[in-house]
Amino acid sequence: MHSVFRRVQRLLSPYSIHQHYPALHALRVALGYLVTVALSVVFKVPDGAWMSVTLLIVMGSLPHLGSVYQKARQRGIGTVGGALAGIVAIYLYGRSPLACYLWMGACAAASGYLAIGKLGYIALIAGVTLTIVAGHGDNSFETALWRALNVQLGGMIALMFARLLPQRAVNHWKYLLADNLRDCAALYGRVAVLDLPDEATVQETFDRLNKRLIAQRGLMSAVAGEVSLTVAELDRIQRTQRNMLGLLELMVEVCRNPSRHAEFASMRKQVEHNQRRAQALMRTTAHALKFDRLDRLTRIGYAPQAEVTALPAGASDAGFEAVGYVWLNIKLLRQVERINAALLETASAWYRPPVRA
Template sequence: MNKLPWRVLVVPYYLNRYARQVHVLRVALAFLFGLLLTVWTGMPHGGWMLVTILIVLGGVPHWGGVQRKALERMGGSLLGALAGLAAIVLHGWSPYACYAWMLVVVGFSTWHAQGGGGYLALLTGITLVIVGGLGDEPIVEALWRSCNVLLGSLIGMAAAATLPLRAMDSWRFLLADNLREAALLYNRIARRLPVEGDAALEQFNARLIRMRGLLPAVTQESSLAHSQLDQVQRCQRGMWTLLDRMAEVAETTPALVEEGSPRRAIVLALLRAAHALRFNQPQLLEQPLPAADNPARMQWPSHCHWLVAELTLTVEELRQNLQRTLPQLIAVPPPARSLVRRMRGVGRGTNQAR
């Protein structure tokens, strides 16, 4: 029991299980660090550092989102700070030239904020106003504000990397829960046991929707292409549809529990895949499912024969996708280790250049 709090901070399963508590903890620690740094050093305009920490870290729990938002904020802050400093310089020459420059930058940032620029473009215009004001701000204060924004972004990234809540871990744990749910639901349907199919399928679909929202962050955290993850999503959606239809017709036919039915093989494959995802054991995905029986060759095929054949093909396709995907997810290093490797690589490159 004494080791549990420390396990929460290092094991991905516990990090995701207590994601809200971990997120609150790291936001509080990052904010406290920024506050102490501001108070101890007497850094001017330290409030902008604290605001940046909350913007970068507060609303985006996963590392992929934090990293993207921090990089966009740092890029937008740099561009906006340069534009603000240019506005101050222009104001010393002509206030009208300063105002014209600000309108051009704001129009440019607004235009690109509606396209691919997004948050970075919008933040460029915001930082222009923060740093430059109306052009009559002292340059020293503008530089301090820019410095605080950059420091806040770095502190937010450091906190997210130290206590990493990765979207890829959340995605695979949700997938493991769905596969286990599908195995238990299909087994009960096939054996004609009481089952709350609607409730189970609603939970299945709710996890599927959450997984869909995690895909952009997963692709950023890992080397996986969006198409690879989308194939897994489609297989899950196919299973959901098949189980929904099975629950409707299974009561009127015994096809799912006949001798030679692939029920046990399908259930075992789903449970093994769920275990492989949760405990990083890709070797459990090596055994393929037996080939599905072709209902067209049967004398009296029923609805369930066709559904079971389709489910067998869907589960086998999912197993093959996970067999390729899971090792790539496991190979992704934790954010802190990845940052250290990058810093070492930069240091080695500098030494070799010297």
């Protein structure tokens, strides 16, 4: 029984869900869609197709729980606003079709104006709902109310199915950061011993790192919507990570010069401890993020150190590039320590202890 529980636990773990989230997301959308169809058919809901349309729009391109919540709230506001505007349009159409068309034109103009700002999604949904509910003003009040209700029901069903084995944005963000730290540790290990991969391999590595960095930026809003991490805290980690990649890229360029390798090798003793600590900290932090092992994150831990204002003993007599090599190693360690410190400070938001048998 214990082994079965462990197997199920691994299958339903956040990392396993992340690995298979395209298939799981497709399954969630399909089940939600079938539920809306069943409700429409069994209860003969008038204009029930709009329930299915709403579910597909809310869930279709938003696999993360935080994104679905955020969009569903915005869609709810837009739907109510659009439905009310549609009812007004139907009322005006019964008095004067021209007044109805002028009203709908004004609403469309307002929707277009607001759609390019912070209220863009709300304004867009309000404009679409206006047309769904009112048509060209010639729909009945009963049709308008049924369509508005179906849109709201579709959003509620989408929220319900979004909680079925959810792909949380905070987990996706953690795994992207963990993969970047792991790849940085591997590349830095080669840099530390002056054994660089070929230029094409290095470029592929940096392309992967930057792609993940951009993906993390796109998740920040959804992460902030799921947990108590603020966008400012996430941005601080993002900037530090970007600084770390920049320093690593500079180190690669500095170490490209074979004529300096002997000098760098002699200077390595000055920074060998920093190099070992930086690599260990990157690997353990990556493991802590990927497998929710907070004990790994605190094992090495962040030891506050004064900002370096002088080179290590013996470094000042070296050449300019060798001095730069030493400085880059020291600065890289500082960035890794800052990421570790930021994660420790915010652990209560992103850490979820695993369930034990």
